[in-house]
Amino acid sequence: MYLSLESQYRFDANDNRDHLQHAAGLWVIMGKYDKEPKITDSDKDGIPDTEDQCPNEVGLANMFGCPDTDGDGVANRSDKCPDQAGISDLLGCPDRDGDGIADHLDTCPDEAGVAAKLGCPETDSDGDGVADAADKCPDQAGTLSASGCPDGDADGVADADDLCPKEAGLPAFKGCPDTDRDGVPDSEDRCPNSAGNAANNGCPEIKAEVKAVFDRALTDVQFETGKSVLLTSSYVVLDEIVGIMNNYPDHKVSIAGHTDSIGEAPMNQTLSEARAKATYDYLVAKGVNPGRLSYKGLGESKPVADNRYAPGRAKNRRVEFEIYVQ
Numbered sequence: 001m002y003l004s005l006e007s008q009y010r011f012d013a014n015d016n017r018d019h020l021q022h023a024a025g026l027w028v029i030m031g032k033y034d035k036e037p038k039i040t041d042s043d044k045d046g047i048p049d050t051e052d053q054c055p056n057e058v059g060l061a062n063m064f065g066c067p068d069t070d071g072d073g074v075a076n077r078s079d080k081c082p083d084q085a086g087i088s089d090l091l092g093c094p095d096r097d098g099d100g101i102a103d104h105l106d107t108c109p110d111e112a113g114v115a116a117k118l119g120c121p122e123t124d125s126d127g128d129g130v131a132d133a134a135d136k137c138p139d140q141a142g143t144l145s146a147s148g149c150p151d152g153d154a155d156g157v158a159d160a161d162d163l164c165p166k167e168a169g170l171p172a173f174k175g176c177p178d179t180d181r182d183g184v185p186d187s188e189d190r191c192p193n194s195a196g197n198a199a200n201n202g203c204p205e206i207k208a209e210v211k212a213v214f215d216r217a218l219t220d221v222q223f224e225t226g227k228s229v230l231l232t233s234s235y236v237v238l239d240e241i242v243g244i245m246n247n248y249p250d251h252k253v254s255i256a257g258h259t260d261s262i263g264e265a266p267m268n269q270t271l272s273e274a275r276a277k278a279t280y281d282y283l284v285a286k287g288v289n290p291g292r293l294s295y296k297g298l299g300e301s302k303p304v305a306d307n308r309y310a311p312g313r314a315k316n317r318r319v320e321f322e323i324y325v326q
Contacts, residue, residue, distance in 0.1 A: 002027040190325045191250035213240045214321045221319040228274035242286045255295040256320045260313035273297025
């Protein structure tokens with residue numbers, strides 16, 4: 001009685017269907033037996049036909065009885081180049097330049113290349129690392145993000161197409177920046193440092209409470225009688241205006257001083273200018289950039305009420321503020 005057990009892991013480079021094979025056998029001889037059973041080895045390679053995957057060809061034990069003429073570890077039956085030592089990943093064919101393309105398919109077998117060029121290297125005339133085939137500016141060194149074209153501000157938009165070639169911007173705005181990210185490019189944004197909206201040219205809307213502060217300033221900014229000295233009661237509303245200037249960094253404010261009609265017009269003109277200047281000086285002292293402020297005196301030239309009566313004259317003695325952007 002003979003019992004046999006066998007396990008084999010079979011490689012198949014043609015269709016990539018490797019598999020594990022197990023076999024078991026039981027041989028029982030009934031009756032008289034004088035000698036060992038005959039083992040057949042058709043090709044005389046020392047591997048019995050029962051184990052030989054190539055029983056009619058002299059082969060190697062590590063090739064399961066199949067020959068490997070070039071000794072590259074790929075059996076002839078799976079080797080596309082059986083007479084040239086190669087690599088298993090290329091079905092036994094050689095690859096001198098190591099570019100993953102077998103020599104017999106490689107137009108440039110001694111230069112590493114790409115499949116799209118049949119194994120030849122991509123040409124890069126300007127040496128910028130972008131192959132000519134993908135380079136929109138093959139004669140000018142550029143960047144990968146700009147498809148091989150020059151991009152001085154490195155924003156991914158080629159200089160030739162960049163409306164702001166010296167400032168890094170966004171492709172959506174043809175290379176121009178949008179500092180406040182409000183969807184309006186700086187080149188069109190009248191308030192590039194304050195998020196606004198397109199309908200307001202990129203500037204934020206002036207809130208109702210801000211307008212209310214300027215309205216209140218008409219009566220709350222007061223001076224000593226006949227002088228340009230601010231009363232301390234004026235500081236509250238002026239400090240609120242300082243806060244507004246900080247919250248609207250792209251806006252400017254003009255200050256206009258007015259008087260009633262009591263006294264000579266030249267004197268009133270001088271007084272209105274002095275009061276506007278005193279207001280300006282207070283805001284600057286509080287940290288507002290002088291370049292964002294302007295002032296002027298209009299004297300008694302623009303009354304808002306009747307100067308014949310005291311209530312009217314009180315309304316005419318005022319300092320007006322206008323917030324705006326250029």
